[in-house]
Amino acid sequence: MRFRFHTLKDTSVVWRLVGDNHRPLGTSPGSFPDLDRAARAAAAVRAAAGTASYEAALDDQLLWRWQMRVEGEEPLAVAVRPYQRRIDCVRAARRFQEQAPTATLDARTRF
Structure with missing residues (x-):
């Protein structure tokens, strides 16, 4: 497992x-x-992933998406x-929660 970094067209x-x-x-909720x-930010996610809260919610198209939060942030x-099914969304969040704490940071960027 590793955190990879991608440069967008606007250079973020x-x-x-x-x-x-x-x-x-999983991915960052926005760009940097x-x-x-x-x-x-990825290092902060790695440090908090095991103790953060995870929430699965329906979006405006009635599909499930998860979010990782630290209280008050x-x-x-x-x-x-x-995801079409809540259970699949919850399982995906659980995989993220289990894998993120031991993931490495890939210093290279992808374009």
């Missing part, structure tokens, strides 16, 4: 937690102005994609 950076099979498990800030991590 997002992170994704990627599994050993290269499938994304540079790689350093994105890496710090905006979401630190979100689902990469929506």
